[in-house]
């Protein structure tokens with residue numbers, strides 16, 4: 001039986017999880033160290049289809065700053081982070097932009113939009 005150590009990132013408590021992986025059982029994994037059921041859900045997801053939020057910035061023309069903070073509206077598959085960053089790095093928006101404005105729609109077919117996380121007025 002294999003064991004894996006994880007830190008739950010669902011809330012600021014950051015529980016240290018020990019995951020026992022037993023592929024012979026229908027349930028597959030047993031999770032220890034979680035202070036709430038969300039830790040078990042997180043461990044399951046992390047071992048089968050890990051996802052992450054992607055906070056970053058894009059270039060902005062005519063804004064009061066040179067970069068506009070953006071993020072994914074929802075978590076994306078971990079393996080899509082670098083391909084999405086390649087797309088994000090090619091984008092340049094123009095001020096003014098309002099917080100929540102969609103900067104890239106459905107990035108790389110993930111079904112997730114990239115949105116502005118602050119308002120940026122024009123110079």
Ligand code: SF4
Pocket residue numbers: 008009010011012013014015033034035036037038039040
């Ligand atoms: S297991 Fe529950 S209490 Fe612990 S970090 Fe995860 S969400 Fe927070």
